Amino acid sequence: MEENFDxxxxxxxxxxxxxxxxxxxKVELLKGDVTGDIAVCLSFKNISAARLAQLQITFKCKDRSxxxxxxxxxxxxxxxxxxxxxxxxxDAVYISSSxxxxxxxxxxxxxxxxxxxxxxxxxxxxxxxxxxxxxxxLAAKLCERTHKEGLTVVPQVMDEGWYCACGAFHPRExxxxxxxxxxxxxxxxxxxxxxxxxxxxxxxxxxxxxTRMVPPVRQEEPTRTVPPISKRPVAAAPLxxxxxxxxxxxxxRAAARPAQQAQPSRSRYQARDQxxxxxxxxxxxxxxxxxxxxxxxxxxxxxxITAVLCAIIAAVGFxxxx
Numbered sequence: 001m002e003e004n005f006d007x008x009x010x011x012x013x014x015x016x017x018x019x020x021x022x023x024x025x026k027v028e029l030l031k032g033d034v035t036g037d038i039a040v041c042l043s044f045k046n047i048s049a050a051r052l053a054q055l056q057i058t059f060k061c062k063d064r065s066x067x068x069x070x071x072x073x074x075x076x077x078x079x080x081x082x083x084x085x086x087x088x089x090x091d092a093v094y095i096s097s098s099x100x101x102x103x104x105x106x107x108x109x110x111x112x113x114x115x116x117x118x119x120x121x122x123x124x125x126x127x128x129x130x131x132x133x134x135x136x137x138l139a140a141k142l143c144e145r146t147h148k149e150g151l152t153v154v155p156q157v158m159d160e161g162w163y164c165a166c167g168a169f170h171p172r173e174x175x176x177x178x179x180x181x182x183x184x185x186x187x188x189x190x191x192x193x194x195x196x197x198x199x200x201x202x203x204x205x206x207x208x209x210x211t212r213m214v215p216p217v218r219q220e221e222p223t224r225t226v227p228p229i230s231k232r233p234v235a236a237a238p239l240x241x242x243x244x245x246x247x248x249x250x251x252x253r254a255a256a257r258p259a260q261q262a263q264p265s266r267s268r269y270q271a272r273d274q275x276x277x278x279x280x281x282x283x284x285x286x287x288x289x290x291x292x293x294x295x296x297x298x299x300x301x302x303x304x305i306t307a308v309l310c311a312i313i314a315a316v317g318f319x320x321x322x
Contacts, residue, residue, distance in 0.1 A: 003032045003033060003034045003035060004032070004033045004034075005030035005031060005032050005033070005039050006030060006031055006033060007028060007029075007030055008029040008030060008031040008038065009028070009029045010026055010027065010028040010029070011026060011027055012025065012026040012167055012168075012169070013025060013026060013027075013105075013128075013169075014127060014128055014130070015125045015126060015127045015128055016125070016126055016128060016160065016161070016169060016171050017107060017120065017123045017124070017125055017126075018123060018124055018125075018126045018160075018171070018173075019123050019124075019173065020107060020120050020123040020173075021046065021047060021048035021050075021052075021110060021118060021120075021173075022044055022045070022046055022047070022048070022052065022055060022107060022110045022120060023044065023045045023047055023171065023174075024042070024043075024044055024057075024105050024107065025043040025044055025045050025086060025168070025181075026042075026043050027040065027041070027042055027043075027103045027105070028040075028041045028042075028043070028089065029041075029100055030092070035097075036097075037095050037096065037097055038095065038096045038097070038098070038099060038100055039092040039094075039095050040059075040061060040092060040093055040094040040095070040096070040100060040103060041088065041089050041090070041091065041092050041093070042057070042059065042074075042088050042089075042091075042093055042103070042105060043086055043087070043088045043089045044057075044076075044086070044087060044088050045084065045085065045086045045087075045174075045180060046081040046082065046083060046084070046085055046087070047083065047084065047171065047173055047174040047175075048083065048112070049083055050112040050113060050114055050116070051079075051080055051081060051082055051112060051113040052079050052080075052081040052085075052087075052110060052111075052112055052113075053078075053079050053080070053111050053112055053113045054075065054076065054077050054078075054079060054109075054110070054111040055075070055076045055079065055088075055107075055108075055109075055110050055111075056073060056074075056075045056076075056108035056109045056110075057073065057074055057075075057076075057105060057106065057107055057108050058071075058072070058073050058074075058105075058106045058108055059071070059072065059073075059074060059093055059094070059103060059104065059105050059106075060103070060104040061094055061096065061100055061102075061103050062100070062101050062102045062103070062104075063098060063099065063100065063101050064099055064100075064101035065101070066101065066102075069096060069098070069100070070094050070096070072093070072094070073108070074091075074093040076088055076091065080113070084174065084176060084178075084180035085180065086180055086181060106121070107120035107121065107123070108120060108121065126160060128160070128169060129158065131153040131154065131156075131163045131167055131169075132153065132154040132156065133152060133153065133154070134151070134152055134153060134154055134165070138193075138196060138197075138200065139151060139152045141196050141200075142165060142189075142192065142193060142196060145192050145196065146184065146188075146189070146192060148166075148182055148183075148184060150166050150167075150182065151165035151166055151182070151184070151189075152165070152166075152167065153165050153166065153167045154193070155184075155186060155189040155190050155193065157186075160172065161174070162186055164179040164181070164182060164184055164186065164189070165182075165184060165189050165193075166179060166181055166182040166184065168180070168181040168182070
């Protein structure tokens with residue numbers, strides 16, 4: 001009697017093999033509907049340009065306590081996997097009567113349709129950052145918009161490659177924008193998700209009070225940067241109460257004094273007149289003083305008289321020497 005197996009659990013690889021033409025994709029546990037046995041199925045993907053004909057791998061199954069229950073090799077033969085094609089999910093590498101806790105996979109040798117063989121054990125494993133889960137409501141809308149199922153992951157581009165919304169990771173070596181598992185276009189997925197995020201953003205409610213840069217007008221006295229008029233000195237200028245904005249008016253000039261106060265006092269003019277009269281009288285008295293006249297004449301005739309006397313003395317001295 002043929003036994004049918006239903007999907008019990010599955011787990012995607014949390015690493016990729018950098019530079020390898022073949023990548024390990026995921027492990028699935030299937031449960032038989034008759035015997036209840038657990039079948040371990042592995043999935044791989046060919047990312048090279050050449051068609052893959054054969055793949056040899058090594059696997060290790062452990063129970064829930066971590067003990068190894070099976071360690072063996074398996075060869076996938078008669079393959080004709082093209083670029084980006086996923087294979088292996090229909091072949092069980094191990095069937096167990098007890099639950100399986102974990103499965104480890106190591107790539108061995110890949111043979112291609114052109115006869116070439118590649119040792120895959122030399123390629124290093126690179127651990128992947130876990131994908132980001134979409135909120136359930138947004139994931140449902142994305143599946144409805146794209147007409148696809150199982151889109152539960154945020155599509156994102158990383159240095160090593162990109163995640164599809166279905167959870168499949170595509171290394172840079174795969175060199176493509178189409179998901180080989182769900183058939184989604186990477187750019188279309190990102191644009192669709194962006195559109196959904198924009199449409200689902202909550203619109204601002206008109207009932208809510210918006211954020212303001214200035215405080216709203218209230219009935220009570222608002223807080224001011226200047227003290228109220230009642231606390232200002234009496235000499236300060238009043239505020240203009242007719243304007244909406246409270247502004248401080250510039251200080252006004254003092255009122256002009258009466259004309260009689262602006263004129264100088266009569267005593268100041270009398271003192272100035274008296275001083276001018278005294279100075280004029282003294283100036284006239286100095287001009288009529290005879291002593292000043294004599295002094296002026298002496299200053300005028302002193303130089304020529306001195307010159308004549310010096311000449312006479314010089315002549316007398318010369319005659320005495322003869």
